[in-house]
Each structure stands twice: as C-alpha cells, then as structure tokens.
Amino acid sequence: MITTTDPRTGRQSDTDLAPTSADAVADLARAAEAAASVLASRPRQWRADMLERIAAALEDARAELVATADAETGLGEARLGGELTRSVVQFRMFADAVREGSYLEAIIDHAATTDLGPAPDVRRMLVPLGPVAVFGSSNFPFAFSVAGGDTASALAAGCPVILKAHSAHPLTSARSFDAIAAATAAAGAPDGTVGIVYGQQAGSALVADPRITAVGFTGSLSGGMALQRIIDERAQPIPLYGELSSLNPLFITPGAAIARADTIAADLFTSVTGSAGQLCTKPGVAFVPVGDAGDALVDALADRVDEAGAQVLLNRRIHDSFREIRDRVLAAPGAVERARGVEDAAEGFAVAPTLVETTASSLGADLVEEAFGPLVVVVRYEGAGDLRRAASVVPKSLTATLHHEADEIDLARRLTDDLAPWAGRLVYNGYPTGVRVAWAQQHGGPWPATNSQHTSVGMTAIRRFLRPLAWQNAAQELLPEELRDGPVPIPRRVDGVLQLAAVESTP
Missing domain, CATH: 3.40.309.10 (Aldehyde Dehydrogenase; Chain A, domain 2)
Structure with a gap:
C-alpha cells in the first residue's frame, strides 16, 4: 500500500494506491509504444488542441489539486496555486509552440548541381523519439512533476509519456494524472498516450523497459546516477535528461x-x-x-x-x-x-x-x-x-x-x-530563484548541475524528445506536410535561405 505523509506533523496515512507490478509496467510500455506511431501521424493542430485541453482540465481541478498538494508538501496554498498556474501556462505555451512549428527545424535542399557535382534532394526535420519516462520531483508537485514541463514538452513533441509518481506526493500525482488522462481521452488520443506507475521498483522497471526511448528526471545526484546505471545495463542506450545538483553561487x-x-x-x-x-x-x-x-x-x-x-x-x-x-x-x-x-x-x-x-x-x-x-x-x-x-x-x-x-x-x-x-x-543584479518560462530560458548547466546541454524549462525543452530524420529523393506524397514544396505555415530553411512562415491572405 502507498502511504502519504503530512510534513507539518510527520503523520502518515494510507491511500487507495498500490505499487505498480512489473507486469503492469510492461503493459503500460506496450500501450505507449502502440500509441507512439499514432501520435506521430496526427497533425500539429490536433496536438496543440490536446495540450490546451490538458491546461483546461488542470485549471478545472485547481481547488482539489492545490488542497491535496498542500496536505502532502506543506508548501502553502499561495505558493502551490502559483505553481499550478505555471503548469497550466506551460501546456498552453507548448500548444502555441507546436502550432508555430519552428521547433521542427525544417530544412529543404533541392536537387542541384553543386561544386562537388550533382546532389540529391534532401529534406530534414525533427521527429518524435517515442515513449518517454518522466520522474516527478519532490519540491515542485506540479511544475516539475506529473503536470510539469517534462510531461508538457514530451507530449508537445508527439511522444507518449509514462509518469513515475513521486513518493512524497502520491495523491497529488494521482489527481494530476486523472486530469491529464481525462483530457487526452476527450481529445481522442490513443490509449497509452499517458500512463503512471507507483513505487521505486516500478520506476526502475520503467527505465529498463526496451520500449522507453528517453527519461526526464529532476532530483538528487544519487538518484540520477542510479537511473543512469539502469540505462547502462540496457541493450539499447537512451538519453537521461537529469537535473541533479546545483549550488548557484x-x-x-x-x-x-x-x-x-x-x-x-x-x-x-x-x-x-x-x-x-x-x-x-x-x-x-x-x-x-x-x-x-x-x-x-x-x-x-x-x-x-x-x-x-x-x-x-x-x-x-x-x-x-x-x-x-x-x-x-x-x-x-x-x-x-x-x-x-x-x-x-x-x-x-x-x-x-x-x-x-x-x-x-x-x-x-x-x-x-x-x-x-x-x-x-x-x-x-x-x-x-x-x-x-x-x-x-x-x-x-x-x-x-x-x-x-x-x-x-x-x-x-x-x-x-x-x-x-x-x-x-x-x-x-537579481536572484536565480524564480525561473521564467520562455523561449530564451536555459535551465540546465554543466555537470553536476545537469548531464546534458538541454534546458528543462522553456519552449526549447521540446528538443530533448525529438530526433532528426532526413528524406532523400522522396516523392512529395511520402513527405510530411511541413517538408513538401509550396507555402507552409512554419518557418523553414530552403536551399540555404531562411524563409518565414507563409500567412494565408484574407479576402
């Protein structure tokens, strides 16, 4: 049985939650793998709409979420209310980023005769990695947990997400997940788009599962190293995006x-x-x-x-x-x-x-x-x-x-x-506490602050859950819409020249 503790008193209470079995973890990973191809094929507008549905669902559940988190963290309703607002804003901002499309880094080089001879047609953009495991952090039960930026950026990238609930706020994790799952279902997302596991062993099994393609983690240096050891034993290595330890002089x-x-x-x-x-x-x-x-x-x-x-x-x-x-x-x-x-x-x-x-x-x-x-x-x-x-x-x-x-x-x-x-x-002439959610933000740093060059806050956090793919001499019908010839509503680099998004004219 999963328990919850009030940090103000130290008193522990039972919940109706139970540790997730290894078989259940594997079932969730299989469902996420099946969902991945469906999500990747959906248009960006649909994905943006899904993110906005999630934001609305979190807002609708605000009173229950804040009260639950306060009982489990002792952070106070004012701080938690502001943090939940940040989570809502993050989902909406990622929706805007998905619609805008520059995150795809779309590039087209048409077939041409070059100084090196005849060159083929090559087109490139970023595509989703696949199922992502996200570990909630203790100190941000919303913005860096189940309803946090890792979840928002992975879903924005088109990746299914399986969440590891934090043991310090299991009920907050469960209530947040319920809101997100209901919103994705209402959007018509495939089964397996989101999932959640409970318990340390379930978290280890999740990282070890061969269907998981990346891990987002915010926590201690020792916790991040433990996850890295599991990854090192996998047949196929995957990235661990860990925010680990920082003194911030x-x-x-x-x-x-x-x-x-x-x-x-x-x-x-x-x-x-x-x-x-x-x-x-x-x-x-x-x-x-x-x-x-x-x-x-x-x-x-x-x-x-x-x-x-x-x-x-x-x-x-x-x-x-x-x-x-x-x-x-x-x-x-x-x-x-x-x-x-x-x-x-x-x-x-x-x-x-x-x-x-x-x-x-x-x-x-x-x-x-x-x-x-x-x-x-x-x-x-x-x-x-x-x-x-x-x-x-x-x-x-x-x-x-x-x-x-x-x-x-x-x-x-x-x-x-x-x-x-x-x-x-x-x-x-300021203070590092208080991290702005914006395109220019960099929330990451050299080891041991993090183990990657990416940010976990801001719109470019989506880059962690994407990989580049190139199409050479592909028929137009085989290309993603973003790489086909003609005007498109996203910025692209075509034959070396950066082009702004095409805007439809109003009659």
Whole structure:
C-alpha cells in the first residue's frame, strides 16, 4: 500500500494506491509504444488542441489539486496555486509552440548541381523519439512533476509519456494524472498516450523497459546516477535528461555592497528561505567583500536569519539529509555559525534557517556541498584575485549571480568571462530563484548541475524528445506536410535561405 505523509506533523496515512507490478509496467510500455506511431501521424493542430485541453482540465481541478498538494508538501496554498498556474501556462505555451512549428527545424535542399557535382534532394526535420519516462520531483508537485514541463514538452513533441509518481506526493500525482488522462481521452488520443506507475521498483522497471526511448528526471545526484546505471545495463542506450545538483553561487562586488547592503541582505534572505530553501536555484553560497560595507550586509542577513521561524521540509529524507549536511558544513575548517533561526520543531520535518560564514582562503569542498533547505554559506573575500580563486572551488551550477554597480563594468566583464563556463544561466543584479518560462530560458548547466546541454524549462525543452530524420529523393506524397514544396505555415530553411512562415491572405 502507498502511504502519504503530512510534513507539518510527520503523520502518515494510507491511500487507495498500490505499487505498480512489473507486469503492469510492461503493459503500460506496450500501450505507449502502440500509441507512439499514432501520435506521430496526427497533425500539429490536433496536438496543440490536446495540450490546451490538458491546461483546461488542470485549471478545472485547481481547488482539489492545490488542497491535496498542500496536505502532502506543506508548501502553502499561495505558493502551490502559483505553481499550478505555471503548469497550466506551460501546456498552453507548448500548444502555441507546436502550432508555430519552428521547433521542427525544417530544412529543404533541392536537387542541384553543386561544386562537388550533382546532389540529391534532401529534406530534414525533427521527429518524435517515442515513449518517454518522466520522474516527478519532490519540491515542485506540479511544475516539475506529473503536470510539469517534462510531461508538457514530451507530449508537445508527439511522444507518449509514462509518469513515475513521486513518493512524497502520491495523491497529488494521482489527481494530476486523472486530469491529464481525462483530457487526452476527450481529445481522442490513443490509449497509452499517458500512463503512471507507483513505487521505486516500478520506476526502475520503467527505465529498463526496451520500449522507453528517453527519461526526464529532476532530483538528487544519487538518484540520477542510479537511473543512469539502469540505462547502462540496457541493450539499447537512451538519453537521461537529469537535473541533479546545483549550488548557484552569488557574487557581490565591493561597489554593490556599499550601494545596497541592506537591500541585498533582505532579498538574499528571501531567495535562500523561499519554499524553505527547497529550490534547485537557491543560492547556497554568497561571496561578500571584507570591509565595513560587507560587514553591514552580513550583519543584516544574520539578523533576518536569527529572527526566522522554523521551516517545514518536504519529507523525512530531505529533513535528515539537510541536518547531516549542515553538521558537516559547520564542522569544516574555517566555518563559523553566524546565525540560526528557531530550532527544529518537535514534530514534523521543520528545520532552522542557518547562516555559516567563512573566508575565501578557508573555502574547500567540504563547505560547498548542496544543502536542500534554508542554509547559506557566506564567503568573505579581499579582492578580485581572492574572489576568482575561491569561486573556482564551487561546483558548476545551473546559475551564477553577480551583483555589481555601473562603474564596475570592467570587473563584471572579467567575472562574467570566468563564470560563463561554470553555469547555464548568468543573473545580474537579481536572484536565480524564480525561473521564467520562455523561449530564451536555459535551465540546465554543466555537470553536476545537469548531464546534458538541454534546458528543462522553456519552449526549447521540446528538443530533448525529438530526433532528426532526413528524406532523400522522396516523392512529395511520402513527405510530411511541413517538408513538401509550396507555402507552409512554419518557418523553414530552403536551399540555404531562411524563409518565414507563409500567412494565408484574407479576402
């Protein structure tokens, strides 16, 4: 029997859900394989309509979904309501992207005589991979779980999706899946378009199933590595798109510390403690200059941490891991506990926000371990050289943030050059928490942040679940509509020239 736990109290309850058997996993994979060819043959307009039906179904179920997720995560109705809106928006944006069609990367090179001699007609575009396994994450029960961006982008690509429900919010996963399944059925999607499994063994069996063509995963580094080991044992390797571990360093220049110490302290506190610090983009280490301005900034940050109440973490595993990592960080040479909020509550999975201070010369690997929760390490540095040396100790991350003033552009440029190979997104005079869903977004980074060069947020996330296919000397009737001669409503590159989408004229 699958159980659910209220993280505010630690009390566990039974559900009507059961672990999925190996035979049931195989049945779902077979159904997804059968659905894949049907989905690939459906027109883009139909697929876009299906995505919008899913968005509407999630919106219709909003009250039940938010209440269920709050009972299982303790994240609060305001945060969860906003997150569900993000999920709804993602499905609608992917619907727009599917209609617009540039994601197909359609290219036509007509037969021609070239400098290398006669050349055949070649046409190329991206096509769906096939059935995709998506693992829900604990900290985003909507936007990175069953109703999340991996599901939306895979369905947008034309791939069936089998979801692995997260053990920390099984009822939220089930209710989200019910809404999605009802919407796909109402759209006339084939059986097997979406499926869901419960339990760790079912998740392992799903990844091992030869019909699965890709895996989307947001979670711990150890969890991602475990899935990779299963993939390595498959006869046919497949991509694992994993978002795994990130410290997201934040750098404050001397000028920024002088100009806005208190503002940065207040906003940094909010960024570190938002959602109890359980965000993949939480800044886990902040570099602050020595001197009076830096002292004022750290003092203001410490005051806020000291006054902070205990914060509820998502589950016992995250709670226990946070406390272990916090103890290891505090035991590291040169580490000083500068501030700690209200101590852990007697019941449930609450922890105290904590501020640790050290110096750039003391910074080592034992001080830059990701702590999933409200912990930040402040590193005091003396100059640009000191800062750049200390920054090299920090593992590569999803983001790197730089606070600077207008008269420090030369310093900011040098730091940008240093940080560009170290992160997937550079943030200036802001905070990395809060990821915009947009075409330009890059939510990924060098290892160990992720294990691929793709983003898991934004419209280009669809690229993960597509592969290129070329047609050579094919009859027009054998080509996809997007590659046939004549005007088409998508942008294409034809004989080397980029052409905009053809627009029908109105009489």
